[in-house]
Amino acid sequence: MHWADVVAQEIAETCDQPLIATGISPTGIIHVGSLREAITGESVRSAVEALGKDVRLIYLIDSFDPLRKRYDFLPEEFEKYVGMPISRIPCPCGKHDNYAHHFVQPFLDAVDSLGVDCEIIWTHELYEQGRFAECIDKTFEKRQEIIQILHEVTGKEAKEDYAPYNPLCSKCGRFTQPQFDTYDYPYVWYECGCGHCGQADIRKGEGKLTWRLEWPAKWTIFGTSAEPFGKDHAAAGGSYDSGKRIVSEIFGGKAPYPIPYEFVQLKGVGQMHKSLGCSVTGLDAINMTPPEVLNYLFLRVQPSRAIDYDSGLGTLDMADEYDRMEVKFFEKEWTESEENSVRAYEIAQHNHVPEEMPLQIPYRHLVNVVQMAPTFEDVIQVLSRTEDMSKASPADLERLERRVSCVRYWLNGFAPDMVKFSVLPAIPLDMEITMNEKAFFQALVRRMNDCVWDATTINTVFSDISKTSPLGSKGAYKAMYKIFIGKPAGPRLGPFLASMDQKFVVNRLIQASQ
Numbered sequence: 001m002h003w004a005d006v007v008a009q010e011i012a013e014t015c016d017q018p019l020i021a022t023g024i025s026p027t028g029i030i031h032v033g034s035l036r037e038a039i040t041g042e043s044v045r046s047a048v049e050a051l052g053k054d055v056r057l058i059y060l061i062d063s064f065d066p067l068r069k070r071y072d073f074l075p076e077e078f079e080k081y082v083g084m085p086i087s088r089i090p091c092p093c094g095k096h097d098n099y100a101h102h103f104v105q106p107f108l109d110a111v112d113s114l115g116v117d118c119e120i121i122w123t124h125e126l127y128e129q130g131r132f133a134e135c136i137d138k139t140f141e142k143r144q145e146i147i148q149i150l151h152e153v154t155g156k157e158a159k160e161d162y163a164p165y166n167p168l169c170s171k172c173g174r175f176t177q178p179q180f181d182t183y184d185y186p187y188v189w190y191e192c193g194c195g196h197c198g199q200a201d202i203r204k205g206e207g208k209l210t211w212r213l214e215w216p217a218k219w220t221i222f223g224t225s226a227e228p229f230g231k232d233h234a235a236a237g238g239s240y241d242s243g244k245r246i247v248s249e250i251f252g253g254k255a256p257y258p259i260p261y262e263f264v265q266l267k268g269v270g271q272m273h274k275s276l277g278c279s280v281t282g283l284d285a286i287n288m289t290p291p292e293v294l295n296y297l298f299l300r301v302q303p304s305r306a307i308d309y310d311s312g313l314g315t316l317d318m319a320d321e322y323d324r325m326e327v328k329f330f331e332k333e334w335t336e337s338e339e340n341s342v343r344a345y346e347i348a349q350h351n352h353v354p355e356e357m358p359l360q361i362p363y364r365h366l367v368n369v370v371q372m373a374p375t376f377e378d379v380i381q382v383l384s385r386t387e388d389m390s391k392a393s394p395a396d397l398e399r400l401e402r403r404v405s406c407v408r409y410w411l412n413g414f415a416p417d418m419v420k421f422s423v424l425p426a427i428p429l430d431m432e433i434t435m436n437e438k439a440f441f442q443a444l445v446r447r448m449n450d451c452v453w454d455a456t457t458i459n460t461v462f463s464d465i466s467k468t469s470p471l472g473s474k475g476a477y478k479a480m481y482k483i484f485i486g487k488p489a490g491p492r493l494g495p496f497l498a499s500m501d502q503k504f505v506v507n508r509l510i511q512a513s514q
């Protein structure tokens with residue numbers, strides 16, 4: 001059985017109206033791992049839904065977390081915001097409500113395009129609405145017990161001044177230490193390092209629980225049934241272990257079914273984002289991988305297994321594998337070892353499996369076509385030379401357009417040079433063409449002038465003539481790529497030539513033979 005089905009069954013058996021929670025800390029650049037979390041959450045949601053349950057997925061944004069340091073990608077003036085909650089820091093570009101929105105909004109748009117059906121919840125709003133007040137009150141009341149639990153779970157020495165809750169200084173805007181003995185619901189006094197003394201109201205956004213307390217407090221508020229989270233939280237003595245005890249012993253709630261997932265490793269030869277200091281961000285991954293393929297990538301293996309996200313040729317392999325599983329799903333024929341992948345294909349549709357087999361254009365072919373066609377209309381026109389595009393449904397065209405834009409993004413930033421080319425508008429004056437090559441082109445012109453214009457025929461003609469040419473097969477290919485793209489190698493010749501207008505190809509051969 002697929003892992004998402006196993007988890008879904010466990011959840012459906014124990015909860016009437018299950019709630020799956022997932023989240024993100026948008027303090028800086030969003031990593032590919034955050035996509036794994038969102039997709040894992042959505043897959044479990046849709047698998048539970050398929051069992052007939054009324055299930056919700058919430059997406060919690062840690063917008064009240066402090067900015068921990070001035071990252072390299074931030075302007076120098078952001079130094080002064082370090083320690084402040086990111087919902088109260090201005091956005092670096094001036095177009096968003098605040099810092100948290102700036103980093104998370106593009107990601108949320110993208111998550112939407114992945115078909116993740118979730119409710120967005122901003123943590124700073126939960127604080128402002130007083131949703132945490134009851135839990136915060138308990139942390140003051142049971143602070144000694146909390147210190148004891150943390151000591152037992154982490155094995156670290158108990159700290160007497162441990163603060164489960166930090167008031168926000170009303171003067172400097174940074175989190176500070178509370179004066180525990182002054183607590184009198186709903187107020188606590190603090191004396192901030194900046195010299196300011198004040199009072200925080202725990203029902204308002206005037207302070208925050210620390211992570212080890214905030215997480216179980218969220219489980220209590222929402223009654224979370226299951227939650228995917230990075231494996232670092234799942235380690236022995238980690239925040240899931242302490243959260244499990246705190247939620248039941250302090251808050252009187254229950255811990256969710258844990259779905260720890262492994263990290264996503266980045267592979268490939270992609271360009272580095274110099275200002276960001278990392279090679280591929282979550283947004284890049286979304287922009288260059290078709291959403292259905294990205295969903296599939298995270299579903300085909302267990303959450304406990306590491307995934308290589310390959311931004312190089314692996315992107316093409318993954319799309320090919322997805323398309324292969326799609327065929328198997330619709331033909332209802334697969335081997336035992338493929339069963340899991342076919343089910344991953346099905347879950348990747350989030351309960352919106354197409355009724356008919358979608359139109360498939362081989363992804364590698366699309367990569368070539370996109371480089372010969374500047375607009376989407378041009379892409380359709382080029383494809384029409386080799387495919388019957390009249391069969392394409394509106395949904396097919398929509399998927400094709402998404403794939404085309406992913407291919408363009410990939411070609412612009414991440415594709416290895418070997419797959420890149422552009423058709424020369426004319427033969428450069430200084431291009432050297434040998435007598436043998438000229439004779440070869442002349443022979444080609446005679447056959448290609450009126451042959452059937454498809455990849456198979458072109459291949460036959462090409463191999464017939466190259467056999468009799470002193471250039472040999474290798475030299476013949478080289479000569480062809482030279483006059484069409486100015487490189488010694490290129491896309492598969494048959495489909496490549498067939499994708500161009502027959503007259504254009506013949507004219508180029510005539511030109512080259514003179």
Ligand SMILES: [Zn+2]
Pocket residue numbers: 091092093094095096102
């Ligand atoms: Zn912005």
Ligand SMILES: [Zn+2]
Pocket residue numbers: 169170171172173174176192193194195196
């Ligand atoms: Zn202060």
